[in-house]
Amino acid sequence: MTIAKLGYTLLGLFIVWNWGFLMGAIFRKIGARVSGRIGIPFYQPWINFFKSVGVRTTITHGVMYYLGPVFRLTGGIGLLFFMPLIYTGDPNGMWTNFSFEGDLILILYFQLFGMLGMAMGAGEGGHPYSAMGIARGLAQHAAVELPLTLAILSIAIQYDTFSMYKIVEAQQGGFQNWVLFTNPFAAGAIILAMLGAMGHSPFNLVKAPNEILIGPATEYEGTYLGFMQSAGSILHVMEAVLFMNLVFGGATSWPELIVKTFLIYFWSVFVGMVFPRYKIEQSITWFFKVPLVLGVLAIIVFSF
Amino acid sequence: MEYITITTGFLIILAGLWAIMTRKNLIRIIIGFSLFDTGIHIVMVSMAFVKGGVAPILDKKELLTDTAHKIVDPVPQALVLTAIVIGLGVTALMLAYAMRLHQEKKSLDIESFKDLKW
Amino acid sequence: MISPIHILTIGLGGAFALGFVPKKAKDAAAVLMLAAIALMGVLTGSWLIGLINGESAQQIFTAGFKPPFSINLLMGLNESVLTTAVNFIGLLGGIYLYRNLKEAGNHAVMVFLIFIMGLNVVIMTRDIFNLFVFLEIVSIATAGLVILTESGKSIQAGFKYMLATGIISGVLLLGIIFAYYYSGTLNIDGLTAANIGALKGGSVALLLIMVSIILELKSFPANGWGLDIYEGSNAGIGAMLSAATATAMYFVLSKLLEMAGSEWNYWVALIGAVSFVGSNVLALKQRIAKRLLGYSSIGQIGLLMIILGFKDVLGDNTPYVAFGILFSHYFAKAGLFWLAGIVKQNDIANWAVIRKKPYFLFLMGTFIFALIGFPPFPSFFAKWELVMELVNTGNLPWVVAILFGSMMEAVYLFRWFGYAIKGENENIEDFKIEWNKILPVGIVAIALYVTGYFTSQHTDAGAAINWIPLFFVAAIFILDFLPVFIKNTIAIIGMAFYFYTIYPDLDNLRLVFEAIFMIGGILTLIAGYAYKGTRPGFYPVALLMYAGLTTIIEAQNTLQFFFGWELMTAGSYFLIIRGKRSMPHGLSYMLFSVGGAYALLMGLGMAFAGQGSYDMSIINSISYIPYWAYGLLIVGFLTKTAALGLHIWLPGAHGEAESDVSPMVSAILLKAGVFGIVLTLIGMGGENNAYPWLPYALGWLGAITAFSGNLMAVFQEDAKRLLAYSSIGQLGYIVLGFAMMSHLGWLGGFSYVVNHFLYKAVLFLTIGAVVLRVKTHNMYEMGGLIKRMPLAFTAVMIGIIALSGVPPLSGFAGKWLFYNAILEKGWYLQGAIMFFSGGIAFMYLWRLIHTIFLGQLKDNHRNVKEISIWFLIPIYTLLAGIMVYSVKPQWVLQPLGDIVAQWFPDGQLTWDGGTAFTKYGHWAGTAVAVTIIAAFLVVTALLMISTRKAHKVKQFDITYSGERPERPETTHVAYNVFEGLYQAMWVATIPLVEKWWNKVSDFLHDTAGIVRRIYSGNGQSYVIHIVLFIIVTYFVIIGG
Amino acid sequence: MEFKIITTLLGILMLAMSFIAIYHKKMIVAVIATGAVGLFASIMYLFLAAPDVAMTEAAIGSGLSTIIFFYVLNRIRQNDKEGRESDEIDEIPNK
Amino acid sequence: MKKLLVLFILAAFVSVLYPLYSSFHGSTGLTEVSQFYASKENIEKVNSQNLVTAVVVTYRGLDTLGEVTILFLTAAIIAFFLKKESDKRTLRKNSEIFKTAAKLLIPIITMLGIYIFINGHLTPGGGFQGGAVIASAVILMFLAFPNMEFSHKFFESLESVSGLVYVGLAAFGAILGLGFLDNAILPLGKFGELFSAGAIPVIYSFVGLKVGAELSNILHKFKSVQADN
DSSP states (O other): OHHHHHHHHHHHHHHHHHHHHHHHHHHHHHHHHHTTOOOOOTTHHHHHHHHHHHSOOOEEOOHHHHHHHHHHHHHHHHHHHTSOOSOOSOTTOGGGTTOTTTBHHHHHHHHHHHHHHHHHHHHHTTOHHHHHHHHHHHHHHHHHHHHHHHHHHHHHHHHTOOBHHHHHHHTOSSGGGSHHHHSHHHHHHHHHHHHHHHTOTTSOGGGOHHHHHHSHHHHOOHHHHHHHHHHHHHHHHHHHHHHHHHHSOOOSSHHHHHHHHHHHHHHHHHHHHHSOOOOHHHHHHHHTTHHHHHHHHHHHHHHO | OHHHHHHHHHHHHHHHHHHHHHOOBHHHHHHHHHHHHHHHHHHHHHHHOBTTOBOSBOOSGGGGSSGGGTBOOHHHHHHHHHHHHHHHHHHHHHHHHHHHHHHHHSOOBGGGOOSSOO | OOOTTHHHHHHHHHHHHHTTSOTTOHHHHHHHHHHHHHHHHHHHHHHHHHHHTTOOOEEEEBTTOOTTSSOEEEEOHHHHHHHHHHHHHHHHHHHHTHHHHHHHOHHHHHHHHHHHHHHHHHHHBOBHHHHHHHHHHHHHHHHHHHTSSOOHHHHHHHHHHHHHHHHHHHHHHHHHHHHHHHHSOOBHHHHHHHTGGGSHHHHHHHHHHHHHHHHHTTOTTSOHHHHHHHHHSOHHHHHIIIIIIHHHHHHHHHHHHHHHOTHHHHHHHHHHHHHHHHHHHHGGGOOBHHHHHHHHHHHHHHHHHHHHHTHHHHGGGHHHHHHHHHHHHHHHHHHHHHHHHHHOOSBGGGGGGGGGSHHHHHHHHHHHHHHHTOTTSHHHHHHHHHHHHHHHTTOHHHHHHHHHHHHHHHHHHHHHHHHHHHSOOTTSOOOOOOHHHHHHHHHHHHHHHHHHHHHHHHSHHHHTOOOHHHHHHHHHHHTTTSOHHHHHHHHHHHHHHHHHHHGGGSOHHHHHHHHHHHHHHHHHHHGGGGOOSOOTTHHHHHHHHHHHHHHHHHOSBHHHHHHHHHHHHHHHHHHHHTSTTOHHHHHHHHHHHHHHHHHHHHHHHHHHTTTOOOBGGGGGSOOSSHHHHHHHHHHHHHHHHTOTTSOTTHHHHHHHSOTTHHHIIIIIIHHHHHHHHHHHHHHTTGGGOSOTHHHHHHHHHHHHHHHHHHHHHHTOOBHHHHHHHHHHHHHHHHHHHHHTOSHHHHHHHHHHHHHHHHHHHHHHHHHHHHHHHHOOOBGGGOOOGGGTOHHHHHHHHHHHHHHHTOTTSTHHHHHHHHHHHHHHHTOHHHHHHHHHHHHHHHHHHHHHHHHHHSSOOOGGGTTOOOOOHHHHHHHHHHHHHHHHHHHOHHHHHHHHHHHHHTTOOTTOOEEETTEEEOSSOEEEHHHHHHHHHHHHHHHHHHHHHHTTTOEEOOTTOOOBTTBOOOSHHHHOOOSSTTHHHHHHHHHHHSOHHHHHHHHHHHHHHHHHHHHGGGOOSOHHHHHHHHHHHHHHHIIIIIOO | OHHHHHHHHHHHHHHHHHHHHHHOSSHHHHHHHHHHHHHHHHHHHHHTTOHHHHHHIIIIIIIIHHHHHHHHHHHHHHHHHHSOOOOTTTOOOOO | OHHHHHHHHHHHHHHHHHHHHHTOOOBSSOOHHHHHHHSHHHHHHHOOSBHHHIIIIIITHHHHHHHHHHHHHHHHHHHHHSOOOOOOOOOOOOOHHHHHHHHHHHHHHHHHHHHHHHTTTTSSOOHHHHHHHHHHHHHHHHHHOTTSOOOHHHHHHHHHHHHHHHHHHHHHHHHHTSOBTOGGGSOOBOTTSSSBSTTHHHHHHHHHHHHHHHHHHHHHHHHHTTOOO
């Protein structure tokens, strides 16, 4: 049983990893086309990944530097482990991974695991801008968390459970049962907070171009970068899966998962294409406005 | 009669207090204090007076019988004796202080001895 | 037994005989005087012993006639106690003033002797005019003694004193003669029987008598002359006035109060309360030591007057309470005045010089703590009894006034003490030691401890107090000269042994806290081995704190609890104030603690009310305005947990404390407050308590505290302050958890209690040890230390992961329980705030690790060593605890759950092996940890395989903007990194609370500054005050 | 009856003397007036059948204390002479 | 302005004292205590013709002891307060007539003083009055012979001796078991004669000596500080 489950989980990991690469490529392509460029081929991420892993990795700045990508990738993989991917009607089903029905609190806090490792690893690189990027990232993350937590709590109240499996289960039987419609305030808060969580424009000061040149990501080369790329692709998909499970009724099959995550991801890319970047204090205050109000409303509606 | 004296006594008490509270000169304040004391003594002696009584000195034979109805009250008088002597002591001490204060500052103005305050 | 009348024979005979002593033989005169006072003391002392052993009080008749026809004296138990006290202090004061008296000549010696003799007669006499005469003797002698060491100021003070007492005794004389006129007697007992207060004019006569005695006690505000004399006279005389005269006058008041009848009780108490509060408030602005003591003396007498006024309420306890306060005041004030004479510094700021001779600091501390009413001094027990009885009889406004006045007193006394401990003392001339001056001070200090012990034995509740820890502290204090290594070992063995002996007696709840206190204490003490030398003063105070903590746990009754609480406060105050720059924080810690203690005192009083027992169980069934009682208890405990609004002492206190003290006061001490809150909430009756709004408010307070504590921590540049603010935030979580009043909430709270102890101890110990190495608190001056201290880094990393609540470490257990509890309880908004605080916490935790250990190593830290092994031992022991808790949370949570289930049986976690179930979800701590660790290891292995040829690069092997850095500072972004967050959230960082407290403080100080201008220094206006005082009391009491 | 009139007169006289003692410019006069108050008081005591008190008041209240006053005044005047010339002893100059 | 305030305060003070004044109706008889003193058996018990003296020395003897102590205290305080002394000086020379008169008067005044206190239990007057009279003799001496040596020692010894005797007599009563200050330690004598009233004349004499010495000391102190030029 456990072995089989491990197998399915690893298979899921593989699918998600590939889908993450593909999705990333598609969106870069879309972005390029929107700005009138041709863009990368859809297989470019794989090329990048294998090239990174293939080259000889020569340097390290120290233990934490070394462990940064490890934390990050573990964070991504762990998130996948703790999140049910596909709803099959069995809480211990094959695509629920090691989720223990996907405890929301565990997931919310485990999101921070990769971030923490990244923050520490980049810190040891000794590069000044990495610290800046992390500081901004943490600040923005905290701001995003507030409406997100409110909305998640609201959903938890709505279904009287912290189990993601049960939340998804409750949304089955037609889109009218989705949280998007049954709890529009929470959904609204989540959809807006999602923009911050995904880290696209206007909330991408964290990895603004000048930092991309010389920030955390460029501090890492070779295998480190390869790990980071993998982690990135997994995390992107898993965040989308999280929101899908919470708001959009989850997925009963892989194609559904792929379509839904694509659309969710599309939303944040779309906004990113349209809106210019915020400064960090602007983005924080933005999250304290509409999303926060929606989150509080969501709580109020369901607590009384 | 005792009404007159007790009135005088109270008025002198007030006069003394007035001097203590308004005059700035140390000596004058001590004079005020002396008056205040004298006033109290007069009040005390007035209280001892019994109408028709004589001094409580039993130097006549007839005083020895039914003494209690013939003399004035000796107790307040004894108290006043003590009080007068105490008053002298206090006044003398105050004057000594005033003298030394004047030595310090060459002034008798009570306003000029405010080194200690608040 | 010799008749007490021979006090007169000895005193006067001695004084007259002094006339024969040749002028040259100065020593002979002084020795004769001391001998005479000692003889009087022996006489009264023998009566004291006799009366205690059951002999009957003796009436002394003079002139062979019975009263009321002649003057009589009485030697009863009270009289014998007080006369002995007067003679005792007279003897000590005589020894202290030996040189001054000798130099002033035989006449001064006579005056001193007559002064003491006069006080004896004042206490004993039962005739009101005789009282007047001997009062005059005392006040004339005082006026003479004021100029013992002559200065312009002393003469001025003496003149004002004579003027004022002259008027007062005139008024007294008027009152006496009219009392005689109406009643026909001068005997106090006769006057009592005559009940002159009932007559129209008689009531005025009585008023004049009472008011003049009250004025003689220097009642506020007609007391400018009294203050002047305290300031202007020799300190030795000030001690006499404050100790001996005040004691005697107080007894006179109590004698006359019997005569005045019970309707006067109220007024005496009222005047006392005005005096107590007014005098202590005005003293806030005072900076001259002796005058400050004067204010304090007047305040204490006011307190004693309140006690006297409530004698009917206190009943048989009156002497106990009054003597308790009186003797603390008597010894402590005399001691302080004498110290003032030895130190010879006017400005309290200059008292820092006292530190040059540490044992003097100890003496001063003894006196100040005795005055404020800390254990083990008599005033502690007396104040306790007073407050209990007053609350019990519903006199709450009085209690508030008493506690407010005491609070003000604590403010200025501790400010003064703070200067002494921490002030700048380099440029102040050292003071000389004269043995005849030290001896009395030492004796009264010892007397304070001894009387304290015996006072405690007087009541059943007090007798139950376990003094063993305190004796252990005393032993360590005596051994203070030994090197650290020995003392540390003794302390650790002592604590371990003590813990071993008492743990079987404790219930599980108490065992949890006792384990935190004792095991935590031992672990933090191990770090003490890192210090060299003798580390003077550290061990007594640290152990004092632990003694207090263990007393709190062991307490069988509320008195014991409060006793321990105050011991703990005192010990921790001294611990905190040891830091280099911690004086203002030590002061604010003390003030909040004292304020909190008073809230507790009142709350415990309400618990006592109506139940008539001191057993700890009374807080489970408070019947007298329970809302307020529980509220006050909680507020009292919240001062220790540093809830928002009461927190401003904490950052500085913890941040500036020594490296191994910070964990003691943060990881351990704060739990005492939590323990109190737990007890209170249990007392409120668990789940279905009758006052749901109280925990509700508490919950919000906890949530907001968590938020603001964490937010403030983000913007700190000082590593220890960051941790201190973090503690505020963490305690906010704990408070919220317990406030939920549900099984899950409490379990979450408890899990946090254990967890916070573990990781905060780790963090504070590590950061403290790092600070010891790098010699700075500022994080931006550190950096890259991972290269130099990898072990410290690992400790901090594990600590912050545990703190942040990221799975798989132990912090997550608390978080998970919390959210389940919140969902169950329906406190969603509070929960959201908490979660947001968690996000914020992440920011400062990252800073902690990034700014200190990552980034660029600074040039001046190239050669720092790994932190001391003595720090690493406790740190890694605690880390092991964290790891066990993380991997096997059920080992900790199941027993805790059993404890909680005693009060909250519903909504328990169900355990299935390592998996915990609630109705909302389940969580398998072990499995999660295993999963994550496995994934982590696999990924690490993969990375290691593919990067096996990587080599480590040099520190500056980076480029940015096309430049290679050459100095670490330029590439270490460490200062003010959360500028963006600040710009978004500055509104929430405005220190409103601090501003509010500052406003309160300014208001009080300004009021004091304005009101005290009535003491214009003009003797004339003092007379006006006296007359006005009489007028006002007349119109208030008799009503025109 | 005549006692009453005399006593009343004495009382008025005493009050007048008190006024002089308080307000007369010359301090010497004021001190003498104070002594006079004591003296009249001792007469009053005689009327009040208190010869003991009268004697005491005459000897001590009006006699000795007046002399002490004089000594002090004299001493202060000497002090003043040493220092600046002022008649402060009599009247405090308005500031 | 200030005077107005004081006037107002005094007016208020008058209203405080007024009930005392208004309830005073004179005395129509003795109080219980003084009736006791005036009762026949007690007059015989104390055997003093002057009742005031009886009260002062016996019944309220402790007050008197205190009172003497106060004078003693004042003298002592003034002595160490006004330390400065310079006896060598010349004041104006007094006329021969004054000096001669003084020489005559001083012993007479002293004798008068002694008479007054010895007869304290018989006639008005007593220790205080007598002492004051003796002090006035001393004043006369100061005035007439400003340069004469004042035997400080003598007066201080006198003061101490009489004080000790007073206290000793008082304590003697207590030791005999009669009571502190009981006059019955000496034979009561025949009413109205010099040797009557037990210890009263003895005590009062020593009080007189003591008061005289004390007042003289005080006066001397005040006199001696006159001269510092």
